[in-house]
Amino acid sequence: MVIHEDPYDVAPVRLVAPDGTAVGDTDVGLKPDELRDLLRLMILSRRLDRECMALQRQGELTVYPPFEGQEAAQVGSAFALEPDDFVFPSFRELAAAIVRGVDVVEYLQYHRGTWHGGPYDPIASRFAPICVPVATQIVHAVGWAMGAKLDRLPVCSLAYFGDGATSEGDFHEAANMAAVFGAPAILFCQNNGWAISVPLREQAAGPIHTRAEGYGMPGVLVDGNDVLAVYSVTRAAAERARAGEGPTLIEALTYRMGPHSTADDATKYRSADEVKRWRERDPIDRYLKHLLASGAADESFVADCEDEAKEWVADVRAGITSLGPPPVDELFGFAYVEPPESLERDRRSSTEAPDG
Amino acid sequence: MVIHEDPYDVAPVRLVAPDGTAVGDTDVGLKPDELRDLLRLMILSRRLDRECMALQRQGELTVYPPFEGQEAAQVGSAFALEPDDFVFPSFRELAAAIVRGVDVVEYLQYHRGTWHGGPYDPIASRFAPICVPVATQIVHAVGWAMGAKLDRLPVCSLAYFGDGATSEGDFHEAANMAAVFGAPAILFCQNNGWAISVPLREQAAGPIHTRAEGYGMPGVLVDGNDVLAVYSVTRAAAERARAGEGPTLIEALTYRMGPHSTADDATKYRSADEVKRWRERDPIDRYLKHLLASGAADESFVADCEDEAKEWVADVRAGITSLGPPPVDELFGFAYVEPPESLERDRRSSTEAPDG
Amino acid sequence: MAEYTMVAALNAALRDAMAKDPRTLVFGEDVGELGGVYRVTEGLQREFGSERVFNTPIAEAGIAGICVGLSLAGWRPVAEMQFDGFSYPALDQIVSHIAKYRNRTRGRTSMPIVIRIPSFGGIRGKEHHGESPETYYAHTAGLKVVVPSGALDAYRLLSLAIADPDPVIFLEPKSRYWAKEQGELAVDGPRMGRAWVRREGEACTLVTYGAMVTRCLEAAEVLARERVSCRVLDLRSLVPLDLDTLAESVRKTGRVVVVHEAPRTLGMGAEIAARIMEEAFDYLEAPVLRVTGYDVPYPPAALEQRYLPSVERITSAVRRVVSY
Amino acid sequence: MAEYTMVAALNAALRDAMAKDPRTLVFGEDVGELGGVYRVTEGLQREFGSERVFNTPIAEAGIAGICVGLSLAGWRPVAEMQFDGFSYPALDQIVSHIAKYRNRTRGRTSMPIVIRIPSFGGIRGKEHHGESPETYYAHTAGLKVVVPSGALDAYRLLSLAIADPDPVIFLEPKSRYWAKEQGELAVDGPRMGRAWVRREGEACTLVTYGAMVTRCLEAAEVLARERVSCRVLDLRSLVPLDLDTLAESVRKTGRVVVVHEAPRTLGMGAEIAARIMEEAFDYLEAPVLRVTGYDVPYPPAALEQRYLPSVERITSAVRRVVSY
Numbered sequence A, B: 001m002v003i004h005e006d007p008y009d010v011a012p013v014r015l016v017a018p019d020g021t022a023v024g025d026t027d028v029g030l031k032p033d034e035l036r037d038l039l040r041l042m043i044l045s046r047r048l049d050r051e052c053m054a055l056q057r058q059g060e061l062t063v064y065p066p067f068e069g070q071e072a073a074q075v076g077s078a079f080a081l082e083p084d085d086f087v088f089p090s091f092r093e094l095a096a097a098i099v100r101g102v103d104v105v106e107y108l109q110y111h112r113g114t115w116h117g118g119p120y121d122p123i124a125s126r127f128a129p130i131c132v133p134v135a136t137q138i139v140h141a142v143g144w145a146m147g148a149k150l151d152r153l154p155v156c157s158l159a160y161f162g163d164g165a166t167s168e169g170d171f172h173e174a175a176n177m178a179a180v181f182g183a184p185a186i187l188f189c190q191n192n193g194w195a196i197s198v199p200l201r202e203q204a205a206g207p208i209h210t211r212a213e214g215y216g217m218p219g220v221l222v223d224g225n226d227v228l229a230v231y232s233v234t235r236a237a238a239e240r241a242r243a244g245e246g247p248t249l250i251e252a253l254t255y256r257m258g259p260h261s262t263a264d265d266a267t268k269y270r271s272a273d274e275v276k277r278w279r280e281r282d283p284i285d286r287y288l289k290h291l292l293a294s295g296a297a298d299e300s301f302v303a304d305c306e307d308e309a310k311e312w313v314a315d316v317r318a319g320i321t322s323l324g325p326p327p328v329d330e331l332f333g334f335a336y337v338e339p340p341e342s343l344e345r346d347r348r349s350s351t352e353a354p355d356g
Numbered sequence C, D: 001m002a003e004y005t006m007v008a009a010l011n012a013a014l015r016d017a018m019a020k021d022p023r024t025l026v027f028g029e030d031v032g033e034l035g036g037v038y039r040v041t042e043g044l045q046r047e048f049g050s051e052r053v054f055n056t057p058i059a060e061a062g063i064a065g066i067c068v069g070l071s072l073a074g075w076r077p078v079a080e081m082q083f084d085g086f087s088y089p090a091l092d093q094i095v096s097h098i099a100k101y102r103n104r105t106r107g108r109t110s111m112p113i114v115i116r117i118p119s120f121g122g123i124r125g126k127e128h129h130g131e132s133p134e135t136y137y138a139h140t141a142g143l144k145v146v147v148p149s150g151a152l153d154a155y156r157l158l159s160l161a162i163a164d165p166d167p168v169i170f171l172e173p174k175s176r177y178w179a180k181e182q183g184e185l186a187v188d189g190p191r192m193g194r195a196w197v198r199r200e201g202e203a204c205t206l207v208t209y210g211a212m213v214t215r216c217l218e219a220a221e222v223l224a225r226e227r228v229s230c231r232v233l234d235l236r237s238l239v240p241l242d243l244d245t246l247a248e249s250v251r252k253t254g255r256v257v258v259v260h261e262a263p264r265t266l267g268m269g270a271e272i273a274a275r276i277m278e279e280a281f282d283y284l285e286a287p288v289l290r291v292t293g294y295d296v297p298y299p300p301a302a303l304e305q306r307y308l309p310s311v312e313r314i315t316s317a318v319r320r321v322v323s324y
């Protein structure tokens, strides 16, 4: 059996080992409070993720796709961006949204079933709508980056996608266009070993980061559970992009600890043993040990984070559970700037005679 | 300016230099009459290609896409296949069709506008219908190869496509599936420098054959104007496929000497100088010199080929120009095995009252 | 008497087809060990092996495209698109090749392909999980399009679709996946291109398919209490359309309301209205009305029941035509 | 008075839009130095530079997808698909994103995108070069769909489409590309959602668009000689449909024949027939008839005139409805 923890025979970029010890230069240019903030954001993310699972079981959310295990991949990469950069998520990037300051109650409207992919303000928060059709958002990220390049802005876009997404034609067209146009885009693959029930080996026969060469861009393999390593390679890719050197493909090796979504039963297709081995590589434990050992954080900081998380998560719960359904009129309100007359008639008949 | 003749800094597999001298082991396992047959088929192909250009100018064909300059790439690769292998062409592979024994009068019905992509018998001739939507046929080739593998047949499929086709999502999905399923398929890219008016550098930022690694399959760069080299790498790929070792991506560097099609004016976007430099690398001249020098053929053989070509091309012309339009009934005859009643009514009203 | 959910009936149809014809293959995203996200393919990989039942990479164009190659190699592919909203990347291969291949080769090849697509709304799904894609396929010459409304007919229709020599797009109404029906699974009964009169009536015909059949039957119940008797026609097959039964219905009831989930503009209701005019104009006593989804993207869970044809919208349309 | 081909008029519309709004971009396969395979973008790259007018790789999904990102970055993309039959790979990005993005973001974003597609048949083209793709787009909520029939209106409609805040699918009838029209290029005149009465008449209305407008005008000529006077309605915009002018036409002529190149089933004729029933049933004196392409793949050059609505098929349908 192929073990996903080391799917390839090349070692990923790693700065901190699973036991918390430094194995590379951990001075990635972050100040102590920033280093602590990474931990804090991972803790907040995990607490909210678990709360969402609970909210879903309690019927307060529809289906929810948990990201537990992928906190370092998301927090490290999102943290490496500047405020004006633009993120194009798929559907599992709530941790990245938290880092980017997206209003999470608005974000969770999507999972509550009260609105579609972009209930928050995507332009103001520089975080595109949740994108469900696998790999399609990568093309958008490249288009946005092309536009930014035309404006000569020192910014970049970052598209998140999974290992499964690399099989789609859209991944390819996006990567090729990014390279051809020298777009300042980061193609960030969270290889979490699974695409619903399909393991990596049934998805791809070659290492994902090695695709980069064929496109004429650099490809980087990083330990996706090492938040410092993720931060550092993403930062470098962003700097390349800003300097006009074009796109980078990053493959972050991580693991989806939970099911694909609350509708999924992962025990049907993967072993408890595999999950257990990944639990030992937990990204938060690892970084916590590292921070404590290096003295950048102490137990009381961690306790503060947990307290903050508790309170915040309760606020989010209160916010989301108090959300009612949207007004019926919204059904008709946004499809067009200038709606066709026939649609206006449908709107009128539907709201004037709501049961007719 | 990038010169397409050497687009990459890696040298392609080459057995015979442009001046006809051997630069590699030219014993590719072919017998003298087979070696001569390669020349003969290239000569027949070129004569027919030129005749088609004339037929088009005379209004006997609709639009025609010439392949002059690509004879070695097509003849060498098609010659390397066994009778039961299956070819999936795009729209420029008349030379490959000739090698496979496709009825060329039937084939040219397509360009005459009397029928669609597959007027010849694709199953009997192991040559799929002419395929216009760029890159789509590569997926078909992979599907066919998967089917052959399920049947445990010692065969392979070969898909022809251009440099431009590699930008399509379908190229990617096909390549990835071929690798994942270990399909006995050869992905044969004729990189002829141009996709209509778009040069390679605006199509791709990395060498096409280097894409193979990312898919987990071998990638081969070959001098596409060296018929022996093309034969030899294709033969090796076919043997790999038959041995159950999966797909191979071959990039053959060649050049489209003519316009994209008779509807195109290539002088609008490329220099006469570039065309001239490629004329000096003509695949037929090169192989002819080589055969004469090695003694495998003599001038009288070449004269025989030219005579045969002349006669054959005249026959094809007679065949194609005597073709009338298909019966109107064919409009309705093939869309379904069991056509809907409404379509049957349309058929009846259209044929009973032909002007009504 | 046995009882089946639609999922179980579809699963049985696949199993029986695979057992009968060793050239039948089942593939798609997650259809292997998992048995599909809706478990329609559950157990098939174990029973028939991973050569005949296999997962594919996430590549819908690829899935449709390999159907072409496999057909040429003599196989009968039954492919799954995971959801309606994720079938669009496959449209080019379906429109440009699957639908046209036989015609292009003057009948020398055929494409005995079934593409199964869990479709339509009503399941409180996320965006892209409630689409009604039938128009894209029904407009594409060369395809047949089928939609079952209940478990037993789902078994029959899928069995017939797999046996059909032409490519069939098989749209499964997700919201009926778990509804149970009693009876025996059998292929006998109405053939693929025939509509099915699910209820007799004189005042008006409700023409519908898929999950809306149940809703129209409910509406007919409500109207029956008002002494308005409705004929309910389950189309089953959108291509071919059963023109005879449509015309017969108009002759009988003089009034027609078409009900579907897809947006109004160019939904099946448009074609049915046009055909009815062509076939039976003189019998029409009122305009054919359409109760459909609106011309907006399919809404989130909280609004979907305001988007889907409700019993109230259906009954009020019927009242309008009968009092016309 | 000046004279324009449709190609020249479209070229002028693009040039004027680019000159007026520096955020307008033009891209697609071969649109740069070559000026497009039909020369619609001729000279634009030289005039506006290769940042604003550029070739893309052959990747239609990619072309549609970058439109989304460019719109979010504040650009106005005018993208070209090289041909009707090669636009299908872009459908997923168009249906799942371009059409839905504004709705998804509750109106916080907009997609002022124009996708130009040289379309329809009649040019003796190869397979995939004669498709009528309008149904795929017109059924997709969130899009507008426009088809000019002549040079001057092509200028107007393309100018309006580029200025429109919603995504517009702009279908160019290739067979009219080289037809000349005399007059001045101007944006004034009928707005985007209005149909245009191209000929007045009382006996029957011919509803059509694109290249079939000319053919309907020819048919009307023939019929006029038989003292059957036809109103000819050029729809111009398929979404939105000009319901008022349609209803007015039915009230005036009582009889309607719809003419289009697309296959019959779920072609625009279906929607127009259904709308006419809904809007003006009482004025209908005969069924709405459809003269359309058949439900088969678009045929090769040698058969295309047997597939396309001919003057004979149109006149005979009109005769049928007027004598109904």
Ligand SMILES: Cc1ncc(C[n+]2csc(CCOP(=O)(O)OP(=O)(O)O)c2C)c(N)n1
Binding pocket: A092, A132, A133, A134, A161, A162, A163, A164, A165, A166, A192, A194, A195, A196, A256, A260, C029, C058, C082, C086, C089
């Ligand atoms: C185009 C498309 N096809 C299929 C799906 C259904 N689907 C949703 S998530 C998923 C798996 C994605 O796997 P991966 O890209 O690895 O991301 P992960 O779920 O692991 O985060 C699939 C097949 C989809 N959303 N979009």
Ligand SMILES: Cc1ncc(C[n+]2csc(CCOP(=O)(O)OP(=O)(O)O)c2C)c(N)n1
Binding pocket: B092, B132, B133, B134, B161, B162, B163, B164, B165, B166, B192, B194, B195, B196, B256, B260, D029, D058, D082, D086, D089
């Ligand atoms: C999907 C699709 N998009 C666009 C076209 C139009 N088109 C026909 S040939 C061609 C260029 C193909 O270039 P390449 O793959 O290099 O093949 P070559 O013509 O050089 O043989 C294009 C864009 C098409 N046929 N199919």
Ligand SMILES: [Mg+2]
Binding pocket: A162, A163, A164, A190, A191, A192, A193, A194, A195, A196
């Ligand atoms: Mg994954």
Ligand SMILES: [Mg+2]
Binding pocket: B162, B163, B164, B190, B191, B192, B193, B194, B195, B196
């Ligand atoms: Mg080329």
